[in-house]
Every structure is written in C-alpha cells, then in structure tokens.
Amino acid sequence: MRKIAWIAFFSSALISCLGQTGTKAIALRCGSVFDGRGDSLRANVVIVIEAGKIKALTASAPDGAEVIDLAHHTCLPGLIDTHTHILLQGDITAADYDEQLLKQSPEYRTILATVNARRALEYGFTSIRDLETEGAGYADADVKKAINNGIIPGPRMQVATRALDVTGAYPLQGYAPNVSVPHGVQLVDGADNARQAVREQISHGADWIKVYSDRSYRVREDGVLDDIPTFTLDELRAIVDEAHRERHKVASHAMALNGVHNSVEAGVDTIEHGNYIADEDLKTMAARGIFYVPTIFVGEYVAQGRAAEGAPVWVKMIQIHEDTFRRAMKAGVKIAFGTDAGGFDWKINPAKEFSSMVKFGMTPAQAIRSATVTAAELLGMQDSLGTIEPGKLADIVAVPADPLADVSAMEKMDFVMKAGVVYRKP
Ligand SMILES: [Zn+2]
Numbered sequence: 001m002r003k004i005a006w007i008a009f010f011s012s013a014l015i016s017c018l019g020q021t022g023t024k025a026i027a028l029r030c031g032s033v034f035d036g037r038g039d040s041l042r043a044n045v046v047i048v049i050e051a052g053k054i055k056a057l058t059a060s061a062p063d064g065a066e067v068i069d070l071a072h073h074t075c076l077p078g079l080i081d082t083h084t085h086i087l088l089q090g091d092i093t094a095a096d097y098d099e100q101l102l103k104q105s106p107e108y109r110t111i112l113a114t115v116n117a118r119r120a121l122e123y124g125f126t127s128i129r130d131l132e133t134e135g136a137g138y139a140d141a142d143v144k145k146a147i148n149n150g151i152i153p154g155p156r157m158q159v160a161t162r163a164l165d166v167t168g169a170y171p172l173q174g175y176a177p178n179v180s181v182p183h184g185v186q187l188v189d190g191a192d193n194a195r196q197a198v199r200e201q202i203s204h205g206a207d208w209i210k211v212y213s214d215r216s217y218r219v220r221e222d223g224v225l226d227d228i229p230t231f232t233l234d235e236l237r238a239i240v241d242e243a244h245r246e247r248h249k250v251a252s253h254a255m256a257l258n259g260v261h262n263s264v265e266a267g268v269d270t271i272e273h274g275n276y277i278a279d280e281d282l283k284t285m286a287a288r289g290i291f292y293v294p295t296i297f298v299g300e301y302v303a304q305g306r307a308a309e310g311a312p313v314w315v316k317m318i319q320i321h322e323d324t325f326r327r328a329m330k331a332g333v334k335i336a337f338g339t340d341a342g343g344f345d346w347k348i349n350p351a352k353e354f355s356s357m358v359k360f361g362m363t364p365a366q367a368i369r370s371a372t373v374t375a376a377e378l379l380g381m382q383d384s385l386g387t388i389e390p391g392k393l394a395d396i397v398a399v400p401a402d403p404l405a406d407v408s409a410m411e412k413m414d415f416v417m418k419a420g421v422v423y424r425k426p
Pocket of ligand 1: 084085131340
C-alpha cells in the first residue's frame with residue numbers, strides 16, 4: 001500500500017513539475033540508442049525533441065536546450081502493449097472474475113483502471129490497445145478520453161469497449177436460470193444482431209471490435225489443441241465485414257484449432273493468444289498480414305492456478321504454445337507484443353513478456369521490435385510511432401542497462417516520455 005501511495009504521489013509530482021514542455025527544445029543525452037530501425041545499438045546519441053516530436057539525432061545538444069542526462073542508459077522507442085485490460089485486476093480463477101463483476105460497480109472499476117493506466121505508462125508502455133472492459137461497459141473509452149484531455153496520466157489508447165461472444169460461451173456462468181447476472185461481453189447471436197452490435201460499439205467509441213472465437217479447450221491424442229468455436233463462420237464474417245466497412249479492425253481471441261481457422265477465414269486483423277495454430281493457417285496469416293499476438297507470460301502465470309481448479313489443460317498448453325510460436329516465426333508471421341495485463345495483477349510488470357518471448361526463440365532485438373515497430377504497425381500508427389527518427393512523436397523510454405545483452409533489463413524502466421512530456425525520470 002505504502003509503495004503504491006508513494007508512486008501515486010511521485011507521479012502526480014512529475015506530471016506537474018516535468019509535464020510542461022513548452023516550446024523549449026529537450027535534448028536526451030543517451031549512452032546508447034536502440035532506434036528500432038535495425039537490430040543494434042548506437043553509442044552516445046543526443047535525441048533532440050521539439051513540440052512533442054523528434055527533431056534530430058545528433059552528437060551534441062543544441063544551445064538553449066534542456067538537457068536530460070541518460071548517459072548510463074539505453075534509450076528505446078516508447079513500448080506498445082497490444083493486449084491489455086485496464087478494467088481488470090487479475091482473474092486466475094473464475095471466482096476472481098465473478099467477484100469483480102458482482103461486487104464492484106463499473107464506477108469503482110473505472111477508478112482502479114485509472115491507476116492501471118498510470119502503471120502501464122510508468123512501466124514504459126506509452127501506447128496500449130485495450131482489448132475489452134470485461135463487463136465494465138464503455139469505461140475504457142472514458143479513460144482514453146480523460147488521458148487525451150490531460151486529466152489523468154496514461155498511455156495513448158486504442159479501445160475495444162465491450163467485446164462480442166455468443167450466448168452460453170462467456171462468464172458469468174453457472175448461476176441458476178432464474179438469476180440474471182452480468183456478462184463480461186456483449187452477447188450476440190446471428191449475423192444481423194452481430195452487425196448491430198458492431199455498429200453500437202463503434203458509435204460509443206470502439207476503435208477495435210474484439211470477438212471471442214473459441215472456448216472449452218482440450219488436447220487431442222495427436223497433440224493438437226482443440227476447442228469449441230463460438231460464432232459460426234457466417235456470424236464472424238458479418239462482424240468482420242461490418243467493422244471493415246466502417247474502417248475499423250477486428251481482434252480475435254482464438255486459442256486453438258477451430259477458433260483460429262474460422263477467424264483467419266473470416267479475415268480478422270489480429271489473432272490473440274493463438275496457443276495452437278495449424279501450419280496452413282500460419283501460411284494464410286503470413287500471406288494476408290494478419291498479426292499474431294501470443295501473450296505468453298499470462299499463460300504460464302495462470303496455468304498452475306487453473307490446473308488446481310481442475311483444468312490441467314492450461315499446463316499442457318504452454319508447450320503447445322512454444323511450438324506454435326517457433327512455427328509462426330519460421331512461417332514469417334508478424335508477431336506483435338501483447339501481455340493480457342489485467343488477466344494478471346497490474347502490480348506485476350508486463351515487461352516480463354520480453355523474457356518469455358526470448359525463451360520461446362526470439363532474440364532480444366526481435367522481442368523489442370515486436371513491442372515497437374511491429375506493434376506500431378498493428379495500431380496503424382507506423383508513421384508516427386515505433387522508431388526513434390526525426391518527424392515521429394517523441395515517445396522515448398530508457399533502461400539502465402543493455403537490453404540486447406539481457407532482455408530482462410526491460411523490466412527496469414527508469415525514464416518515460418510520451419509525446420515530449422516526461423512522466424518518469426531517473
Ligand atoms: Zn485478454
């Protein structure tokens with residue numbers, strides 16, 4: 001508690017003291033820079049920032065600039081987490097989830113979400129894609145608005161609002177038929193109803209449409225992770241068609257064989273989790289530029305708890321996931337960094353995902369690029385984010401070590417700047 005209070009005080013102090021950039025140039029004197037354009041570091045670079053944007057990379061600070069000394073740090077592009085839930089405080093077990101939906105009001109959950117948004121920023125995530133509120137309505141759109149209006153500190157957000165699933169497929173479940181309980185999604189059945197829900201969510205601020213494409217996992221004898229698909233292909237196609245018609249994109253929670261296959265066939269833009277993906281579907285994903293957001297760390301984190309609750313399949317999934325991840329790399333699928341933070345407690349640093357990706361076969365540089373260049377492309381913001389180069393928004397972070405030598409350095413965030421405003425300083 002005490003630590004949280006201190007962080008909160010520290011942050012608001014930073015916002016008020018450091019948050020005023022004005023028109024004066026800022027010069028970040030970086031010991032080294034990972035600019036995201038290549039796989040190596042450049043030593044002794046000064047990044048010049050003006051009016052929230054990167055103006056130049058030079059050898060010395062221009063006259064009159066405010067110099068920030070990061071000589072013992074590695075500067076990197078602001079990190080992007082493409083799969084978060086700021087309205088959730090961890091849900092290892094069904095009971096954790098029920099507790100939040102039954103005993104916490106959406107208003108209380110929104111207050112907690114503002115704290116999580118601040119945490120995300122302090123961990124170095126200057127942009128996030130928040131993939132649904134888990135029963136808290138359109139609260140994510142309001143948190144985003146409060147951040148954009150400078151009311152609270154937080155990352156740049158793209159939001160999915162309520163997400164979609166079919167009747168009988170998403171918690172809360174298991175209550176008597178005569179008891180009506182809230183659900184973590186908007187329930188829709190039938191292609192026309194699904195189209196209407198997409199229109200509704202977009203009209204209330206959804207940047208992305210999130211669908212849950214499968215449930216009820218089991219490992220077949222041949223080692224394939226099987227599932228029950230939720231939507232029919234017809235329904236999924238209607239959702240994707242409607243979203244795309246309105247120039248919005250679709251993220252699909254798809255963990256296993258059929259959910260992934262139907263999603264890819266329907267033409268979604270991103271596959272979330274993807275613990276098992278058939279080779280044919282990986283090929284299609286690579287050809288059509290469908291992103292894979294593997295969320296590895298959360299799978300390991302929830303596995304033991306869910307196994308203890310009687311679902312040992314979650315432990316078996318880890319090995320299947322690693323095999324899929326390695327096949328996806330070989331197939332040339334675009335892999336974007338995403339953590340499912342909120343699925344685990346926000347007090348745990350989501351940057352642990354970097355180590356998980358390296359354990360599954362990426363180099364540290366590849367893992368960092370997945371959270372910068374590739375993730376910026378997933379957001380459709382590659383022209384303004386993802387690398388450190390002149391003209392881009394000044395989203396810059398720094399860690400006090402070489403993350404290419406040991407990627408766990410990404411968990412030691414010391415400096416965070418978003419659009420030229422400093423939120424954390426060594
Ligand atoms: Zn999620």
